[in-house]
Amino acid sequence: MIGVVVLGSTGSIGENTLDVLERHPDRFRLVAIGANRSVEKLAQQILRHRPAYAALADEAAARALRARLGGQAPHTRVLAGPEALEELATLPEAECVMAAIVGAAGLKSTLAAARAGKRLLLANKESLVMSGPLLMDAVREGGATLLPIDSEHNAIFQCLPHGSRAGEAPAGVRRLLLTASGGPFRDLPAETIAAATPEQAVAHPNWVMGRKISVDSATLMNKGLELIEACFLFGLPPEGVDIVIHPQSIIHSLVEYVDGSVLAQLGSPDMRTPIAHALAWPQRMSSGVAFLDLVKTARLDFRAPDPDRFRCLALAQAAARTGGVAPVLLNAANEVAVHAFLERQLNFPGIASVIEEVITCCPAGKIGGLDDVLAADAEARLRAHESIHARSGAAPAYGEARA
Numbered sequence: 001m002i003g004v005v006v007l008g009s010t011g012s013i014g015e016n017t018l019d020v021l022e023r024h025p026d027r028f029r030l031v032a033i034g035a036n037r038s039v040e041k042l043a044q045q046i047l048r049h050r051p052a053y054a055a056l057a058d059e060a061a062a063r064a065l066r067a068r069l070g071g072q073a074p075h076t077r078v079l080a081g082p083e084a085l086e087e088l089a090t091l092p093e094a095e096c097v098m099a100a101i102v103g104a105a106g107l108k109s110t111l112a113a114a115r116a117g118k119r120l121l122l123a124n125k126e127s128l129v130m131s132g133p134l135l136m137d138a139v140r141e142g143g144a145t146l147l148p149i150d151s152e153h154n155a156i157f158q159c160l161p162h163g164s165r166a167g168e169a170p171a172g173v174r175r176l177l178l179t180a181s182g183g184p185f186r187d188l189p190a191e192t193i194a195a196a197t198p199e200q201a202v203a204h205p206n207w208v209m210g211r212k213i214s215v216d217s218a219t220l221m222n223k224g225l226e227l228i229e230a231c232f233l234f235g236l237p238p239e240g241v242d243i244v245i246h247p248q249s250i251i252h253s254l255v256e257y258v259d260g261s262v263l264a265q266l267g268s269p270d271m272r273t274p275i276a277h278a279l280a281w282p283q284r285m286s287s288g289v290a291f292l293d294l295v296k297t298a299r300l301d302f303r304a305p306d307p308d309r310f311r312c313l314a315l316a317q318a319a320a321r322t323g324g325v326a327p328v329l330l331n332a333a334n335e336v337a338v339h340a341f342l343e344r345q346l347n348f349p350g351i352a353s354v355i356e357e358v359i360t361c362c363p364a365g366k367i368g369g370l371d372d373v374l375a376a377d378a379e380a381r382l383r384a385h386e387s388i389h390a391r392s393g394a395a396p397a398y399g400e401a402r403a
């Protein structure tokens with residue numbers, strides 16, 4: 001029985017992970033689950049899955065959870081506070097940690113799991129974008145096994161030569177091709193995109209995901225974050241990773257070899273495939289995903305991304321080339337800007353504008369340690385808030401485009 005901890009269990013990846021685990025009660029034991037403040041959802045998960053531990057980062061929510069459970073879950077110890085998530089990530093009873101907290105909030109628990117030598121199932125791409133060199137060192141030094149959950153990186157992992165090591169350029173690979181659905185606005189003109197509402201931005205055509213990553217998909221920042229993630233995971237420079245728009249989301253990514261071979265991984269767009277793959281690796285197990293019907297799929301289209309309509313991708317590519325804390329600034333500014341957009345304090349094109357302003361005004365120094373990452377993250381968040389505040393005075397109502 002493999003002990004598993006699911007951090008971010010109340011989110012989209014977390015729920016998909018519990019779904020896959022539940023299909024294999026003979027192989028996996030759910031040791032712990034954790035989230036931020038979704039009291040009712042976590043209570044339901046505790047009562048259904050009976051983990052030994054559960055934690056909420058928000059202390060008041062954790063108190064409410066204890067009250068909600070009453071005496072119904074004597075098998076589960078409820079912990080509170082952000083540090084409780086780090087504790088869960090290092091529990092000796094678990095070999096495997098699913099890192100599925102969204103955003104920078106997942107950084108410390110992800111690093112803790114790597115240092116503790118766990119099998120680390122990485123969905124929280126933001127932690128790798130922010131602290132790539134530190135996380136890869138922690139994986140090596142802690143003896144952890146890093147397995148990507150992002151469908152694109154999981155696809156690449158599946159197409160690499162057997163024995164490839166995390167962070168080291170695989171032999172014979174010429175370039176990686178990350179596929180992107182293009183998001184809900186891929187076919188819309190710039191003027192229409194400029195007036196996009198949060199409801200339109202989170203309505204992804206192919207995937208059901210959390211709100212933040214859905215907006216990232218609409219801006220193509222998600223693909224930019226994935227490019228940075230791919231560089232760290234597979235040891236390639238940004239020039240070795242290309243992006244191609246593939247609206248059907250059937251090919252999840254490709255690896256091009258020096259002999260002209262291109263290997264791809266295909267499947268229905270359902271995150272339970274990469275989750276099941278990483279849980280069972282190097283074996284295979286069922287995931288509950290509908291099998292691919294190629295005849296029904298009929299066609300697979302490809303085109304280049306449009307950098308004029310989707311400025312976030314170019315900003316991420318530039319941050320990847322600059323390196324150091326540039327990706328930290330990019331990620332922090334993006335998190336703040338996306339949150340403001342979802343709260344209707346910023347319009348859709350404002351997301352890219354805020355990020356650009358933050359990257360331009362904050363110094364892009366080197367990463368010597370976690371303090372550098374946290375300092376750059378804090379500085380970028382402050383600048384992003386200032387930029388949003390400065391814009392909000394003249395911000396047009398939704399439905400109007402800002403020049």
Ligand code: NDP
Pocket residue numbers: 007008009010011012013014034035036037038039057085099100101102103105123124125126149150151207208209210211212213271
């Ligand atoms: P969701 O928004 O659906 O869920 C986020 C999870 O993180 C929730 O469990 C939430 O808890 C928890 N969380 C949020 N803030 C904190 C915090 N401060 N402390 C502790 N926990 C917190 O996100 P997704 O599942 O969509 O995404 C999770 C990660 O996986 C992201 O990094 C995303 O980029 C990545 N990913 C997601 C994919 C998808 O298909 N959804 C695909 C590929 C990657 P609570 O409910 O209490 O707020």
